[in-house]
Ligand code: SAH
């Protein structure tokens with residue numbers, strides 16, 4: 001009888017230790033294995049020469065270290081890179097690397113498609129196929145660091161990770177959490193918790209769990225200052241309205257030290273970008289330790305919106321700044337290769353739960 005091998009990329013230190021214990025192996029082997037996997041980026045058990053032959057034989061029989069398969073690579077004229085990754089049964093997800101002078105940011109996917117159905121998002125328009133496994137999430141960072149030249153001889157290429165690719169990360173909480181642990185574990189990727197950002201459309205119960213268990217940076221896709229408009233743009237708002245979302249942001253900030261929340265606001269021409277919207281947004285954020293990122297809308301085929309003009313975005317920003325809210329306009333990167341925010345569509349097949357959005361029960365989403 002053949003048994004399915006375990007992809008070790010999906011096991012955080014505690015899970016790896018338990019997996020080894022179940023096979024009669026001592027806990028210190030977890031540290032040795034993690035050094036091979038994350039420091040040396042080795043996938044071949046035979047090369048792990050500080051492990052006994054007998055232990056290596058067990059690993060070869062029962063485990064594997066396999067990142068997602070690379071299907072295509074594109075590089076933008078601004079240096080941004082987009083990779084298309086195979087996620088089985090004809091599905092593909094995308095990840096994007098954005099190089100900057102002082103950092104290298106990897107934007108990763110958490111689901112094949114997305115069920116949240118936000119009105120302005122290419123991923124949402126694709127519908128939902130399935131959650132990525134922890135190994136598939138971790139495998140993206142592992143692969144990027146393997147493919148890219150290091151920043152310095154000891155520092156890998158990726159210094160920051162943002163869950164802003166395909167999918168709603170908090171709707172895949174179960175697989176997200178081990179991935180976050182591996183990203184921030186000194187024996188894993190050793191990233192500072194402030195350099196890992198989870199972006200959410202506003203799944204309030206999972207935000208509270210993340211506050212307790214994750215302690216990473218949080219970004220909220222707000223996009224509208226009040227419920228009538230947000231109900232239309234971000235359908236999950238019908239389940240968790242703006243007041244509830246803002247209260248959850250406050251709890252998140254108070255739940256740890258040095259925490260703030262990043263508010264994302266996509267600029268949609270004539271929809272959410274007037275002076276009145278800016279003033280209402282400023283009032284909404286009053287007293288919250290928040291920073292606002294204005295995101296110029298990135299078009300995609302069949303999109304129903306257009307991007308606000310440069311002047312409009314500047315006026316909107318001025319109003320927020322005058323209200324004392326730190327606000328920056330996000331620079332559009334990689335739009336010539338459809339790698340900019342909201343343009344990631346991958347390839348989503350078998351959309352059995354196509355565009356469920358707010359109609360799906362919260363308990364199902366976070367289960
Ligand atoms: N699902 C998560 C994370 C992925 S989307 C979330 O919604 O937060 C990352 C960011 O891109 C979110 O703020 C999202 O609202 C924004 N976005 C989606 N479509 C966009 C588009 N067409 N143009 C600009 N930003 C977009």
Ligand code: SF4
Pocket residue numbers: 114115116117118121122123124125165166167168200201221
């Ligand atoms: Fe999903 Fe985020 Fe796109 Fe909304 S904006 S459909 S939550 S990926």
